[in-house]
Amino acid sequence: MMRTIAMIGTGYVGLVNGTCLAHIGHQVQCCDANLDKIELLQQGSIPIYEPGLEALVAENVTAGRLSFTSDIASAIEQSELLFIAVGTPMSETGAADISYVRAAAELIGRHLTVSKTIVIKSTVPLGTGRNVENWIRMAMPDPHIPFDVVSNPEFLREGSAVADFMKMERCIVGAIRPEAAKLVADCFEPLGTRTHFTSPESAEMIKYAANAFLATKISFINAVANLCERYGADVEDVARGIGSDSRIGSAFLRAGIGYGGSCFPKDTHALSWMADQAGYEFGLLKEVIHTNEEQKYMLLRKLVQALGDLHGTKIAVLGLAFKPNTDDMRDAPSLALIPALVAAGAHVRVYDPVAMTEARKWFGNSVEYGTGVYQTISGCDACMIVTEWNEFTSMDLNQVRQLLAKPIIVDGRNCYSPAIMQEHQIEYHSIGRTATVNTEANYNYIVS
Numbered sequence: 183m184m185r186t187i188a189m190i191g192t193g194y195v196g197l198v199n200g201t202c203l204a205h206i207g208h209q210v211q212c213c214d215a216n217l218d219k220i221e222l223l224q225q226g227s228i229p230i231y232e233p234g235l236e237a238l239v240a241e242n243v244t245a246g247r248l249s250f251t252s253d254i255a256s257a258i259e260q261s262e263l264l265f266i267a268v269g270t271p272m273s274e275t276g277a278a279d280i281s282y283v284r285a286a287a288e289l290i291g292r293h294l295t296v297s298k299t300i301v302i303k304s305t306v307p308l309g310t311g312r313n314v315e316n317w318i319r320m321a322m323p324d325p326h327i328p329f330d331v332v333s334n335p336e337f338l339r340e341g342s343a344v345a346d347f348m349k350m351e352r353c354i355v356g357a358i359r360p361e362a363a364k365l366v367a368d369c370f371e372p373l374g375t376r377t378h379f380t381s382p383e384s385a386e387m388i389k390y391a392a393n394a395f396l397a398t399k400i401s402f403i404n405a406v407a408n409l410c411e412r413y414g415a416d417v418e419d420v421a422r423g424i425g426s427d428s429r430i431g432s433a434f435l436r437a438g439i440g441y442g443g444s445c446f447p448k449d450t451h452a453l454s455w456m457a458d459q460a461g462y463e464f465g466l467l468k469e470v471i472h473t474n475e476e477q478k479y480m481l482l483r484k485l486v487q488a489l490g491d492l493h494g495t496k497i498a499v500l501g502l503a504f505k506p507n508t509d510d511m512r513d514a515p516s517l518a519l520i521p522a523l524v525a526a527g528a529h530v531r532v533y534d535p536v537a538m539t540e541a542r543k544w545f546g547n548s549v550e551y552g553t554g555v556y557q558t559i560s561g562c563d564a565c566m567i568v569t570e571w572n573e574f575t576s577m578d579l580n581q582v583r584q585l586l587a588k589p590i591i592v593d594g595r596n597c598y599s600p601a602i603m604q605e606h607q608i609e610y611h612s613i614g615r616t617a618t619v620n621t622e623a624n625y626n627y628i629v630s
């Protein structure tokens with residue numbers, strides 16, 4: 183059944199959910215406190231890079247099911263379901279900052295004059311559902327009007343967000359009243375997804391536990407990778423070998439330079455903070471976080487191993503976004519690596535297929551901005567691969583060898599096989615595999 187929905191917060195999650203909910207037949211108003219964002223959307227542009235989203239937005243706006251407004255109060259008044267999809271960034275203590283959720287709840291309260299269902303999409307600490315209920319009630323002109331607060335965490339991944347929504351693997355609905363749970367679950371009914379009905383606290387925990395578990399898999403394989411290097415094993419073979427056991431599964435076993443992004447780092451810290459608050463020593467999770475922090479600098483260590491003192495060297499960095507197919511640089515490994523290279527005295531030239539505008543906000547004039555893969559690596563003493571964009575995994579290695587001043591690639595994403603690099607006489611350092619190091623004779627051969 184078609185529902186009227188206000189999506190409060192039109193970021194990655196709000197815009198994707200609002201658009202996709204409109205696409206499956208609902209009437210959606212996406213609102214945001216950021217007026218520039220709403221204006222851009224009203225003009226038909228979208229503020230983020232997400233494959234397939236722009237066309238879907240246009241289609242649903244044209245069909246009259248999707249609109250954008252900065253008048254959040256009106257959207258609240260006109261809708262049956264109010265989704266909260268605002269940010270919950272990491273605060274200085276590591277806890278999730280829920281001030282935006284509170285602001286949204288209070289605004290809802292001020293405009294709640296008939297019974298409605300509030301759906302929390304944002305990732306929020308356990309117990310926030312109950313707090314949201316109180317914040318709304320305290321702001322309501324008439325606190326006797328009944329309303330429901332339902333937890334409905336989001337599991338989409340950036341870069342494949344639209345597909346993740348449309349082929350939703352599961353829907354978690356945490357509610358106190360079964361009628362409210364059913365109302366929310368029914369919104370997703372056209373997707374034919376499996377719904378798990380839980381308490382609000384369990385739903386909140388499912389979100390954190392899912393992200394923490396995936397982060398654990400990554401830190402585990404990264405630790406195994408570091409050990410592989412010491413014993414001459416190949417982590418790619420090891421990941422395939424263990425991943426084909428269905429109890430382990432092959433997903434999230436790609437060794438690399440650590441997880442980044444707007445969620446794994448902040449959500450693992452938030453869960454660790456919650457454990458501390460509850461007096462529970464979640465040592466396993468703390469180690470996952472620690473391993474990840476260390477892993478971010480692995481590439482730098484390998485570069486120093488290859489080049490020695492970095493002072494005065496020219497280094498190309500390919501990939502700035504935290505993963506391919508997004509322009510999101512929040513907590514990207516490049517944010518740890520590049521300032522460290524600059525601090526070590528290297529001249530750094532960076533390139534990313536879509537995150538260049540975003541990168542300028544982070545790096546300003548401290549680096550040089552390349553215009554394409556080959557221009558970026560040209561004349562550099564080494565090339566570092568930080569994000570596995572297609573154009574970095576399919577480079578013409580003959581050209582790469584000729585363009586680099588020294589044929590050295592330090593690859594944080596294991597984009598190539600060491601054998602291919604050896605064939606092309608490129609010194610190759612990757613993660614969890616033995617480096618292929620050219621001899622001096624090789625260098626002379628290549629240079630001449």
Ligand SMILES: NC(=O)C1=CN([C@@H]2O[C@H](COP(=O)(O)OP(=O)(O)OC[C@H]3O[C@@H](n4cnc5c(N)ncnc54)[C@H](O)[C@@H]3O)[C@@H](O)[C@H]2O)C=CC1
Nearest residue numbers: 191193194195214215216268269270282285286304305336
């Ligand atoms: N980015 C992702 O891939 C995923 C994010 N999440 C969670 O979803 C939530 C949102 O994340 P993103 O969409 O990435 O954040 P975002 O930062 O891209 O978007 C949040 C939006 O909320 C707006 N906002 C803040 N306060 C507001 C208010 N009081 N009223 C109206 N708008 C307000 C901001 O202006 C911003 O546009 C977070 O809790 C995050 O942990 C969950 C799954 C995936």
Ligand SMILES: O=C(O)[C@H]1O[C@H](OP(=O)(O)OP(=O)(O)OC[C@H]2O[C@@H](n3ccc(=O)[nH]c3=O)[C@H](O)[C@@H]2O)[C@H](O)[C@@H](O)[C@@H]1O
Nearest residue numbers: 336337338339340434435436438440441442443445504505
């Ligand atoms: O809560 C969230 O925001 C989202 O966080 C992740 O999604 P996302 O951060 O978009 O991207 P992922 O594909 O999960 O990658 C996260 C990080 O882990 C890294 N990663 C991933 C997989 C892997 O095997 N190895 C690895 O290093 C990626 O490079 C990236 O830096 C989860 O996969 C989503 O289910 C969740 O909804």
